[in-house]
Amino acid sequence: MTTTPRTSSDPLNTLTLDQLRSRTSVKWREYAPDVLPVWVAEMDVVLAPGIVEAVSRALRDGDTGYDHGSRYAEAWASYAADRWGWDVDPARAMTVADVMNGIVCALGVLTEPGDVVVVSPPVYPPFYQFVPGAMRRTLDAPLTPDGRLDLADDGALARAFAEARSGGRAAVYLLANPHNPTGTAHTPDELERLCALADRHGVRIVSDEIHAPLSGRPGDGVPGFTSVLAVPGGERALALVSPSKAWNLAGLRAALLVAGKDAAADLARVPEHALDAVNHVGVIAQVAALETGREWLDEVLTSLDANRALLADLLAERLPRVRYRREHATYLAWLDCRDLGLGDDPASTFLERGRVAVNPGPSFGAGGAGHVRFNLGTSRAIITEAVDRMASAV
Structure with a gap:
């Protein structure tokens, strides 16, 4: 299977899931291959071309x-x-x-x-x-x-x-x-x-x-x-x-x-x-x-705006008891899952039953119980599947 990225003006919706699973960083190697990772702060993007050229030139x-x-x-x-x-x-x-x-x-x-x-x-x-x-x-x-x-x-x-x-x-x-x-x-x-x-x-x-x-x-x-x-x-x-x-x-x-x-x-x-x-x-x-990389980042920011709207719509449809305050200053979403009745660490249920990895709220200290952190720095397809898996776990 080739890992050459398709041409796209949307860096978050360019790589396929198979291409992403070929990565060896912690996001894609911490969990078993059947787990969908939307946790640690890595984005599922192709890098800005100027960065690739600068690092390649240095090497x-x-x-x-x-x-x-x-x-x-x-x-x-x-x-x-x-x-x-x-x-x-x-x-x-x-x-x-x-x-x-x-x-x-x-x-x-x-x-x-x-x-x-x-x-x-x-x-x-x-x-x-x-x-x-x-x-x-x-x-x-x-x-x-x-x-x-x-x-x-x-x-x-x-x-x-x-x-x-x-x-x-x-x-x-x-x-x-x-x-x-x-x-x-x-x-x-x-x-x-x-x-x-x-x-x-x-x-x-x-x-x-x-x-x-x-x-x-x-x-x-x-x-x-x-x-x-x-x-x-x-x-x-x-x-x-x-x-x-x-x-x-x-x-x-x-x-x-x-x-x-x-x-x-x-x-x-x-x-x-x-x-x-x-x-x-x-x-x-x-x-x-x-x-x-400024133009590249602007493309990412446009995609992140769409991802926040998508997540809000998916949660309203599939997990209406999850509360999500749409803030804009990171690619992270802080989800209040306390009304789901999954205890202090709902991330463990999402992982065990839904095979989706999110960050557990208690690791963020006081006020984190019953919450999870969801990484929006990925494709629309992965966000949709992740919410579907979370809903199936409930």
Whole structure:
């Protein structure tokens, strides 16, 4: 069977299921061949042609040495200015191995072992894995019932910040922006209020902004992405950015740790050995995505809009008791399955009875019980079959 992609202007509806099953990444190898995977954050796409050419050229030329220079930061600055009007100074950006390792670097200069890192669950599970691995403690400040940051003066964030700073210890708030798993884009007003609240309590903000390019295009009619560094009060924050999620480059990942204008000294304190793990070919891929892959990404975003509508229609028809709030800032869907009566972990039922793999809600922390995360970064045919299988499991 050939694996040559068909010509298509829709990268999400180009590859067949047989072609996808020939892949050897975790999405397609974690489960038995009869399981349909719509879980981990990999998209079922053909790569943007410019990325393929750039990486192929590097391999042909033997350009596989150690990374060097500021081209990655410059490419991000150009993209951010064009897409969001965000003025990024490349001199305040450092290349790191990936977003989570960059977060560990940031925690290393802002806190000491034993200090508290506040998170807002349900949230990206590696937050709960990497923070303890860095010898810091997580403290929950859950989202509100409608999935927003709890920014009230006596709300979850204010209480967590006060507790984290008790005894005068340093503390960090680890923000997911846009939020994973809900797909919510935090508004400029929310981010400005967050910065003010953190400043009142003496808490520093580190923002995971890896899903930013998926948040939509200017003129889409949806709230666009705003970096925490771009709002009043964000000058002391640090942010991690990368094209790796939007252009499906998890296996060629590299990220940038970007400092607000009053946090440059913190960036300078990141140990030089943090640069040792940077994948030079990964940087080449990320730069190619930013410089040559914008039209490709727009095609993906158009397809994702259609996939969200499709999922909503399929759930209304086949699983009407599943609640789905259609957010737009990732290719992930957060499904409330509590009314199905499948307990805290409905993902196990969908896997065992329906042979479809989704991410279990409890792994996202408080508020995750009874939920699953569904990956929309795939074809319409796979989404349809996945919902059919889930319905058959119920």
